[in-house]
Amino acid sequence: MDVKYTFALRKIALLGGIDDYIAISSRELGDALGISQQSASKRILELLDEKLIVRDLGARRQRIKLTSRGVDEMRKEYNEYRRVFELTDHITVRGKVTDGMGEGKYYIGQPGYTEQFEKKLGFTPFEGTLNITVDKEDVSKLDMIKSTAGIVIDGFENEGRTFGNVIAYKARIKNIDCAIVAPERSHYSDVIEIVCHYHLRRTLSLDNGDQIDVKISL
Amino acid sequence: MDVKYTFALRKIALLGGIDDYIAISSRELGDALGISQQSASKRILELLDEKLIVRDLGARRQRIKLTSRGVDEMRKEYNEYRRVFELTDHITVRGKVTDGMGEGKYYIGQPGYTEQFEKKLGFTPFEGTLNITVDKEDVSKLDMIKSTAGIVIDGFENEGRTFGNVIAYKARIKNIDCAIVAPERSHYSDVIEIVCHYHLRRTLSLDNGDQIDVKISL
DNA sequence: ATTACTAGTAGACGAGTAA
DNA sequence: TTTACTCGTCTACTAGTAA
Known part of the structure; x- marks a missing residue:
């Protein structure tokens, strides 16, 4: 992502283009960005080309707003700033214990993964x-965590099946070492999966719906 | 502020240069920024020139960190993002009622100010x-408020004394209209001054130390 | 009034290289 | 190894102007 695109995108967002279409001439945008009308016009064409904004080119005044891709780019930058200003060395997210679909068990059991967990996380997973x-108000913190490196658990093949890369993030629940695991290319979700050497449900006497804090290292 | 400076600044901050010196070669910074070693070296010189970073040029490895001016620039951008992602149309800050130094009374009493309050804020101030x-955890919100325009109350002269510009921000305390006022060029403070048509202490029966929410319009 | 083309130019970039 | 100079290229800008 070119810096000058995010700069223009941010100004458009500040002018309200993140929620809805805003009517703005290329001259006005140019003034906001400190560039000429001609350059602003070109910038708009570039942003359209990159699918960062959409335009409704009316007879007299064009109206533009960010696309979801545009909003994503902005959020990425926002998260970088949050890491700079809000962080120490960990983030705590709060959520409720939920039933999984039992899939985790199958994956975690694969020797190709377990060996790496031991080496890279320092424990053999239960x-x-x-x-x-994760509670609604903490979901945005997951973005911040995903924007950090994480520990790569390499994928492998076994009996003709392909197991993809997994990213692990060290964490603690009530001072017990554990880790959040997620497929490398996972789409947005408010559910996180925790692996641990212990059976956390039993060890901490957890039931579905129980509130719990997860302290994630960065 | 040139965009490319804030971009470099942000990467340096993310690498830890906001808290302390970090050892980073121009090649490494170039890689982080997606530019050549030569350009990164030039960028560092430019940032030094703008007093956005300071450098400790060791024999083998240079060490750099942001200056307070550099951190301020970053925070300005951070606040822009917060406005985009966190805001609706107001911010609520919580704080404790405190004794002022009686100065406010003298200033607010000046006709040069009161006339403008009436016209620009819609009430004659008590x-x-x-x-x-303001509570420690809400102090950063004051930055966000300062980064918005505010209502300019023009300065004037009276009996040889100069009264400077004042910036007012419309606010509400328990649904009573009021405004935060601050000298145009005020330095950092966690104390805000409220003007109101009513005697808030009496009207709301406030004593020193009482917790109170101030809802500030943006 | 708009948007956006063309053309000319300033300046940002990286390659080569010195220290 | 470093940092950072010079210099040639090429990009990104603005002015002029068309539609």
């Missing part, structure tokens, strides 16, 4: 994951 | 201000 539905 | 010490 066979099964604890699923937590 | 002679005196309510001081609130």
Whole structure:
């Protein structure tokens, strides 16, 4: 992403283009960006080309707004700033214990993964994951976590099946070491999966719906 | 502020240069920024020139960190993002009622100010201000408020004394219209001064130390 | 009034290289 | 190894102007 695109995008967002269409001439945008009308016109064409904004080119005044791709780019930058200004060395997210679909157990059981967990996380995982539905107000923190490096658990093949890369993030629940795991290319979700050496449900006497804090290292 | 400076600044901050010196070669910074070693070296010189970073040029590895001016620039951008992602149309800050130094009363009493308050804020101020010490966790919100336009109350001269410009921000305390006022060029403070048509201390039966929410319009 | 083309130019970039 | 100079290229800008 070119810097000058995010700069223009941010100004458009500040002028209200993140929620809805805003009527703005290329001259006005140019003034806001400190560039000429001609350059602003070109910038708009570039942003359209990159599918960062959409335009409704009326007879007299064009109206533009960010696309979801545009909003995503902005959020990425916002998260970088949050890491700079809000962070120490960990983030705490709160959520409720939830039933998983039992899939975790199958994956975690694969020797190709377990060996790496031991080497890279420092514990052999209990066979099964604890699923937590993150509270609405903390979901944005998951973005911040995903924007950090994480520990790559390499994928492998076994009996003709392909197991993809998994990213792990070290965490602690009530001072017990554990890790959040997620497929490398996972789409948005408010559910996180926890692996741990212990059976967390039993060790901490957790039931579905129980509130729990997860402290994630960065 | 040139965009490319804030971009470089942000990467340096993310690499830890906001808290302390970080050792980073021009090649490494170039890689982080997606530019050549030569350009990164030039960028560092430009940032030094703008006093956005300071450098400790060791024999083998240079060490750099942001200056307070550099951090301020970053925070300005951070606040723009917060306005985009966190805001609706107001911010609520919480604080404790505090004794002022009686200065507010003298200033607010000046006809040069009161006439403008009436015209620009829609009320004649009670002679005196309510001081609130903002809670530590809400102090950063004051930055966000300062980064918005505010209403300019023009300065004037009276009997040889110069009264400077004042910036007012419309606010509400328990649904009573009021405004935060601050000298145009005020330095950092966690105390805000409130003007109101009513004597807020009496009207709301406030004592020093009482917790109070101030809802500030943006 | 708009948007956006063409053309000319300033300046940002990286390659080569010195220290 | 470093940092950072010079210099040639090429991009990104603005002015002029068409539609």
